[in-house]
Amino acid sequence: xxxxxxxxxxxxxxxxxxxxxxxxxxxxxxxxxxxxxxxxxxxxxxxxxxxxxxxxxxxxxxxxxxxxxxxxxxxxxxxxxxxxxxxxxxxxxxxxxxxxxxxxxxxxxxxxxxxxxxxxxxxxxxxxxxxxxxxxxxxxxxxxxxxxxxxxxxxxxxxxxxxxxxxxxxxxxxxxxx
Numbered sequence: 001x002x003x004x005x006x007x008x009x010x011x012x013x014x015x016x017x018x019x020x021x022x023x024x025x026x027x028x029x030x031x032x033x034x035x036x037x038x039x040x041x042x043x044x045x046x047x048x049x050x051x052x053x054x055x056x057x058x059x060x061x062x063x064x065x066x067x068x069x070x071x072x073x074x075x076x077x078x079x080x081x082x083x084x085x086x087x088x089x090x091x092x093x094x095x096x097x098x099x100x101x102x103x104x105x106x107x108x109x110x111x112x113x114x115x116x117x118x119x120x121x122x123x124x125x126x127x128x129x130x131x132x133x134x135x136x137x138x139x140x141x142x143x144x145x146x147x148x149x150x151x152x153x154x155x156x157x158x159x160x161x162x163x164x165x166x167x168x169x170x171x172x173x174x175x176x177x178x
Contacts, residue, residue, distance in 0.1 A: 001046055005030050005131045012042055012073075013066050017049075017058050025049040027062040029070060030131070032079055034098070035124025040076035043128045063090055070113070077112040079126050084109060091115075097123045 005011040005028060017025035029042040044066075049058045067090065070078060080087065081103050084094060092109040098121065100108040112121050 001131050002026070002028050005129060013069050015062055015066050015069070017062055019053065019058075023050075024053040025058040025062050027059075027066050029066060029078070030129045032129075033127040034122045035126075036122050038076065038122035040074060041122065041126075042070055042075055042078050043126075043132070044078050044080040044082075045128075045132070060089075067111070075113060077110060077114075077122070079108070079110040079128075081107055082109060083107070095121045097121045098126055099124070100126050100128070 002011065002014065006014075011028055011030055013027075013029040015027050016023045025048065027044070027047040029044055032041050032043040034041055044063070047059060047062060049062075067078065078092075079098065079100070080092065081100060082092075084092070084106065087109050090111065092111045094106060094108065095110050096105075098108070098110050099105060108126075110121065110126075112119055
């Protein structure tokens with residue numbers, strides 16, 4: 001999916017988390033289309049953290065860092081399909097004004113970056129890039145299916161604090177900085 005987004009020129013933000021010289025997480029964002037014509041909105045996905053490093057805060061740090069980057073780029077908001085219990089901690093909610101056809105409304109979430117009381121959420125159907133229509137990824141030569149290689153991060157209990165790690169944009173952060 002990431003390759004398809006990159007090849008289409010639709011990969012707006014792509015960050016990796018590196019620990020001890022090894023990539024342990026990745027997050028990507030691409031523009032979405034909203035029926036009312038609102039611009040500057042992005043779709044979060046995919047996000048992944050290697051299984052051995054899950055539940056340690058890497059996914060949370062990737063999300064926070066990339067949402068800040070989108071804001072600095074002039075982004076207006078972000079939409080995703082995911083577990084509401086996880087994404088609410090970042091400010092995502094289930095707005096009745098927006099829908100993603102074919103997806104249960106309770107798992108379609110959005111976050112507008114303008115948090116002023118009178119800020120309006122866009123209205124209508126949200127369409128992600130066609131790369132999201134990929135139904136399966138081929139296995140790699142090592143025999144590990146892509147779906148088993150990097151499962152989505154979705155946990156709340158974190159292990160011991162992580163040492164500093166590298167974001168693909170050249171910044172080094174630690175868990176304490178977030």
